[in-house]
Amino acid sequence: EAQVTQNPRYLITVTGKKLTVTCSQNMNHEYMSWYRQDPGLGLRQIYYSMNVEVTDKGDVPEGYKVSRKEKRNFPLILESPSPNQTSLYFCASSRQGAIFTEAFFGQGTRLTVV
Amino acid sequence: AQKVTQAQTEISVVEKEDVTLDCVYETRDTTYYLFWYKQPPSGELVFLIRRNSFDEQNEISGRYSWNFQKSTSSFNFTITASQVVDSAVYFCALSLHSGGSNYKLTFGKGTLLTVNP
Numbered sequence: 001e002a003q004v005t006q007n008p009r010y011l012i013t014v015t016g017k018k019l020t021v022t023c024s025q026n027m028n029h030e031y032m033s034w035y036r037q038d039p040g041l042g043l044r045q046i047y048y049s050m051n052v053e054v055t056d057k058g059d060v061p062e063g064y065k066v067s068r069k070e071k072r073n074f075p076l077i078l079e080s081p082s083p084n085q086t087s088l089y090f091c092a093s094s095r096q097g098a099i100f101t102e103a104f105f106g107q108g109t110r111l112t113v114v
Numbered sequence: 115a116q117k118v119t120q121a122q123t124e125i126s127v128v129e130k131e132d133v134t135l136d137c138v139y140e141t142r143d144t145t146y147y148l149f150w151y152k153q154p155p156s157g158e159l160v161f162l163i164r165r166n167s168f169d170e171q172n173e174i175s176g177r178y179s180w181n182f183q184k185s186t187s188s189f190n191f192t193i194t195a196s197q198v199v200d201s202a203v204y205f206c207a208l209s210l211h212s213g214g215s216n217y218k219l220t221f222g223k224g225t226l227l228t229v230n231p
Contacts, residue, residue: 033218035219035221040223041223042205042222042223042224043205043207043219043221044221045218045219048218059218088157090159092219102149102161102164103161103219104161105151105158105159107157107158108157108158108159110157
């Protein structure tokens with residue numbers, strides 16, 4: 001079954017404690033990205049990756065890092081989380097970039113930073 | 115800059131009513147794609163439809179229909195004979211086909227649809 005898998009689904013952490021949210025896709029997609037969803041703001045792109053070792057900033061990259069060492073994985077790293085990073089996070093993958101195909105989304109990770 | 119506006123923050127209807135969700139977009143590009151996604155209470159994002167800027171034909175899929183009008187930069191979504199299971203947040207999104215552009219979906223802020231029995 002084609003899918004994007006995020007882990008964990010829910011996470012409560014404390015300010016400053018480094019964390020990683022994993023994202024893995026089994027569709028051999030070149031393009032992957034991370035979004036955060038906040039009430040009243042919709043979804044905003046954090047980072048994206050066109051292929052292995054190719055990543056770039058989206059609209060709200062501050063406080064986040066990513067890496068793309070393998071095609072299937074695109075982890076989101078919060079080196080020093082802060083309460084304003086409390087949000088619902090989505091990972092997405094697409095065959096050629098969102099402009100050509102639908103984006104497949106993970107089930108979301110609800111992060112709370114206290 | 116590209117922008118998607120969903121002016122309706124919340125809509126509440128009674129089951130079996132028809133409901134239209136509005137979406138207005140802004141872009142200077144001539145080639146782009148428009149999307150609708152559904153987010154049920156469980157939180158996942160479900161793809162509903164994609165339409166490219168050169169295809170202005172309306173589309174119907176069961177109780178769902180979409181009206182794309184380039185003249186008004188709108189891509190509205192109608193649910194006919196709504197059901198309780200249609201209750202969700204619906205997002206309209208825009209993606210550009212432009213060399214050198216960041217490949218991303220620009221989302222509207224979403225419309226919360228509540229269908230009451």
